[in-house]
Amino acid sequence: MLGKTYPGQDCSAARALEIVGERWTLLILRDAMFRGYVRYSQFTESLGIATNILARRLEGLVAAGLMEIRTPMSRSDHVEYHLTRKGLDLKPVIVALTQWGDAWLGPGPVTFRDAATGAEVSLGFQTADGRAPEVGAVVARRRTPPTI
């Protein structure tokens, strides 16, 4: 995870996958983001992951700045793993995977909603003027370098 696992790839998606592309990592983040899990035992019970692998993944997530270790003042006998803003910002990745799974593998057990209003939330493409292009219409273009 720390050594470049996709060498020679000048691409943000590849660099992101060097951090979150390993087995189990995105499911750990899912549990933290949408189930509020913070403790080691919660992750093991939820995932059935081997304990040595979980320890390694949590260590990597903390090292990468996606999670941080907190020790609650009340219960100082254990630590908690909390998402940072950097980790929380991966929510669209999880939602995108979920929406694809719902659409192509059959609906799963959850939908996404706005916590304040309860309105259903979806993830989609949008332009500055408020249009929603089709998937097929979205293309990648080389970024115009800022002319300093």
Add this chain to the structure above:
Amino acid sequence: MLGKTYPGQDCSAARALEIVGERWTLLILRDAMFRGYVRYSQFTESLGIATNILARRLEGLVAAGLMEIRTPMSRSDHVEYHLTRKGLDLKPVIVALTQWGDAWLGPGPVTFRDAATGAEVSLGFQTADGRAPEVGAVVARRRTPPTI
């Protein structure tokens, strides 16, 4: 890939990751989606992936229905791997990873645009009434089962 790699996970994201969560898979799809690559040699040159691994991944993507093999009538001496609609629909996953990488690891070489208008395209959360909730406000709720 075909044997359940995340057993006991009743979750669309986990099921999606059983198909696209292996090393290299999402980068192969990125090349197919945004660079138009269709041939074996294009993927090897782009990724630097071992040939046996690429063969295994392509085979898996075809088996899962994300790609299909075409033999162009003009050049029947080679095959091409084309995305299906199912594969193309993973575009939001790639874009979500790219946007996160741009934001947290430094901007990458590309942006996403509407092919028709050239307008910049972003991926974001939206509600039915057109609002855009913050990441922190998006929560998962158990799907209300259809009352048949």
Add this chain to the structure above:
DNA sequence: CCGTATCCATTCCGATACTG
């Protein structure tokens, strides 16, 4: 009970050589 560390069998990956 919480979490970590170690050992070992199995699977996966990567580099190279090879075939049509």
Add this chain to the structure above:
DNA sequence: CAGTATCGGAATGGATACGG
């Protein structure tokens, strides 16, 4: 060009033992 075969090394999974 498009793969397949092989083999050494790395990652993973599971059990178990260890420390607080």
